[in-house]
Amino acid sequence: MLKKIYFYLMLIAIWELVYKINDDILYAWAPYVLPSPISVFATIIGLLKSKILLNAILSSMRRLVIGYLISVVIGSIVGFLMIRFKYIEENFSSLILGLQTLPNLAWVPFSILWFGYNESTIIFVIAVGSIFSISLAVDSAIKNINPIYLKAAKTMGAKGYKLYSNVIIPAALPNIIAGLKEGWSFAWRGLISGEMLVSVTGLGQILSKGKDSSNISQVVAVMLIILSLGLVIDKFVFGRIEKSIRCRWGLM
Amino acid sequence: MFLIIENISKNFGFDSKANLVLDNVNLLIDKGEFVCLVGPSGCGKSTLLNIIAGLESASCGRIILNGSVVRDAGIDRAVMFQEPALFPWLTVIDNVEFGMKMAGIKREERKRRAMKYLKMVHLTKFKDSYIHQLSGGMRQRVALARALAINSEVLLMDEPFSALDSQTRNILQLELQRIWIDTKKTIVFVTHNIEEAVVLADRVVVMSTNPGRVRKEFKIELSRPRIPESPDVTYYVRKITDELREEVEKVARDEYDGGWNVEKDLFLSNADSNMGIGL
Ligand SMILES: Nc1ncnc2c1ncn2[C@@H]1O[C@H](COP(=O)(O)OP(=O)(O)OP(=O)(O)O)[C@@H](O)[C@H]1O
Numbered sequence: 097m098l099k100k101i102y103f104y105l106m107l108i109a110i111w112e113l114v115y116k117i118n119d120d121i122l123y124a125w126a127p128y129v130l131p132s133p134i135s136v137f138a139t140i141i142g143l144l145k146s147k148i149l150l151n152a153i154l155s156s157m158r159r160l161v162i163g164y165l166i167s168v169v170i171g172s173i174v175g176f177l178m179i180r181f182k183y184i185e186e187n188f189s190s191l192i193l194g195l196q197t198l199p200n201l202a203w204v205p206f207s208i209l210w211f212g213y214n215e216s217t218i219i220f221v222i223a224v225g226s227i228f229s230i231s232l233a234v235d236s237a238i239k240n241i242n243p244i245y246l247k248a249a250k251t252m253g254a255k256g257y258k259l260y261s262n263v264i265i266p267a268a269l270p271n272i273i274a275g276l277k278e279g280w281s282f283a284w285r286g287l288i289s290g291e292m293l294v295s296v297t298g299l300g301q302i303l304s305k306g307k308d309s310s311n312i313s314q315v316v317a318v319m320l321i322i323l324s325l326g327l328v329i330d331k332f333v334f335g336r337i338e339k340s341i342r343c344r345w346g347l348m
Numbered sequence: 349m350f351l352i353i354e355n356i357s358k359n360f361g362f363d364s365k366a367n368l369v370l371d372n373v374n375l376l377i378d379k380g381e382f383v384c385l386v387g388p389s390g391c392g393k394s395t396l397l398n399i400i401a402g403l404e405s406a407s408c409g410r411i412i413l414n415g416s417v418v419r420d421a422g423i424d425r426a427v428m429f430q431e432p433a434l435f436p437w438l439t440v441i442d443n444v445e446f447g448m449k450m451a452g453i454k455r456e457e458r459k460r461r462a463m464k465y466l467k468m469v470h471l472t473k474f475k476d477s478y479i480h481q482l483s484g485g486m487r488q489r490v491a492l493a494r495a496l497a498i499n500s501e502v503l504l505m506d507e508p509f510s511a512l513d514s515q516t517r518n519i520l521q522l523e524l525q526r527i528w529i530d531t532k533k534t535i536v537f538v539t540h541n542i543e544e545a546v547v548l549a550d551r552v553v554v555m556s557t558n559p560g561r562v563r564k565e566f567k568i569e570l571s572r573p574r575i576p577e578s579p580d581v582t583y584y585v586r587k588i589t590d591e592l593r594e595e596v597e598k599v600a601r602d603e604y605d606g607g608w609n610v611e612k613d614l615f616l617s618n619a620d621s622n623m624g625i626g627l
């Protein structure tokens with residue numbers, strides 16, 4: 097832990113040094129190209145004080161959670177339908193695979209035409225960006241269940257709905273969680289892409305405004321905030337869930 | 349007759365006799381009987397057991413249990429697989445309770461009965477452990493408790509103890525005999541180990557290979573509990589080994605294109621030989 101802190105302090109020191117050299121002697125690039133870590137830090141403090149940041153984070157998170165939940169629900173349903181009905185699997189899996197590789201940003205114009213410049217557009221972009229990866233993950237997680245579990249379950253009288261809730265879902269859970277985590281990272285990207293193009297209160301908007309006013313400190317500050325939020329959620333939400341499942345299965 | 353295996357044939361491919369694994373297998377098993385299936389590797393023992401379990405369908409023939417034809421897996425036939433096949437997301441006791449939960453039995457009742465079976469296999473102390481925290485032998489014991497907890501009249505076991513060391517195996521064999529005497533289940537038990545078969549079974553069915561058929565049946569009329577080293581057991585082991593030798597040689601010849609001959613003494617002197625896999 098301490099080692100990591102040293103490492104990052106070093107990195108920041110080098111960053112400051114590079115900034116200083118350019119600012120005082122070199123003049124190799126314009127001042128809005130690279131901010132100093134101090135001004136980035138000051139910007140973060142400033143944003144925090146003015147409540148702009150807090151509001152932006154809250155409204156971004158709200159959107160993200162709504163969009164993500166929609167995609168988890170629809171994505172899982174599509175995944176289960178693919179398992180249940182061979183017809184869907186055979187005919188739609190390549191389409192879904194194609195849709196999954198489509199970048200989030202490509203959905204924005206489509207979404208604007210459907211919903212206009214508002215909240216729904218962004219939620220749509222978030223959801224649509226992760227739905228397909230979640231359905232594919234659910235599909236492959238269930239297909240990769242060790243068949244011996246299903247055989248054993250059948251000999252113990254597990255059928256239909258009970259088979260799903262007591263065997264198929266728990267057996268596929270480690271891989272489903274991995275898929276949900278991946279879906280979350282797609283949702284995150286969708287959020288920022290959406291917010292940058294559709295101006296509503298949010299992190300993407302602050303980022304976009306920073307660019308418009310050539311305020312590199314603000315741009316970098318928001319990038320760092322996005323990065324840390326992503327990291328924290330990844331570690332503390334998905335990381336915890338994954339760890340507890342792996343512990344239970346003895347996969348450590 | 350309680351369990352009837354009638355004209356069972358199994359063909360994995362679509363065409364001809366090339367893939368014929370089981371050819372017209374007939375067996376009649378009494379209620380409460382302990383039958384062991386032995387035969388060279390690949391002769392179709394697991395396939396036959398899976399067909400009885402309803403996990404695989406026969407190409408021909410049918411299984412009749414207690415007067416009705418078997419069509420699917422069901423709780424009237426508990427199965428113990430060669431691997432423990434326990435659920436890693438459940439604790440030991442939840443694994444044992446699984447069948448009862450599926451049957452809709454109430455929680456307290458389930459717990460009470462599961463504890464009874466865990467006691468039988470001496471694992472009550474580990475009831476709240478997860479599967480990966482147990483040793484291989486303990487896992488097989490949990491699997492046994494889980495199979496017993498279904499409370500079915502038939503128990504189908506596919507080499508359940510083959511991955512264990514001989515001490516653990518002997519203990520489990522003793523436990524299984526005791527449980528069988530207590531519960532009077534009908535047991536079909538697949539093994540490579542002839543000594544194990546003689547110690548456990550009322551009847552040992554020797555299968556031939558390519559395609560799989562019933563070659564010969566031996567009634568083991570010895571008092572219980574049987575001790576593996578006793579002369580009576582050794583006598584039967586030798587008789588069955590002799591019967592099997594020819595089959596195993598056949599497998600070896602097929603596999604090594606004729607340039608292979610099994611030495612006679614090898615099997616005569618080695619009672620604990622694992623037929624088939626040793627080759
Ligand atoms: N799903 C399958 N598809 C095609 N062939 C199969 C399949 N399962 C088994 N077989 C073939 O059927 C034969 C019998 O297999 P089975 O597993 O029943 O043998 P076994 O007697 O249990 O052998 P062992 O003692 O080694 O476990 C083998 O030759 C195997 O190749």
Ligand SMILES: [Mg+2]
Binds near residue numbers: 393
């Ligand atoms: Mg087998």
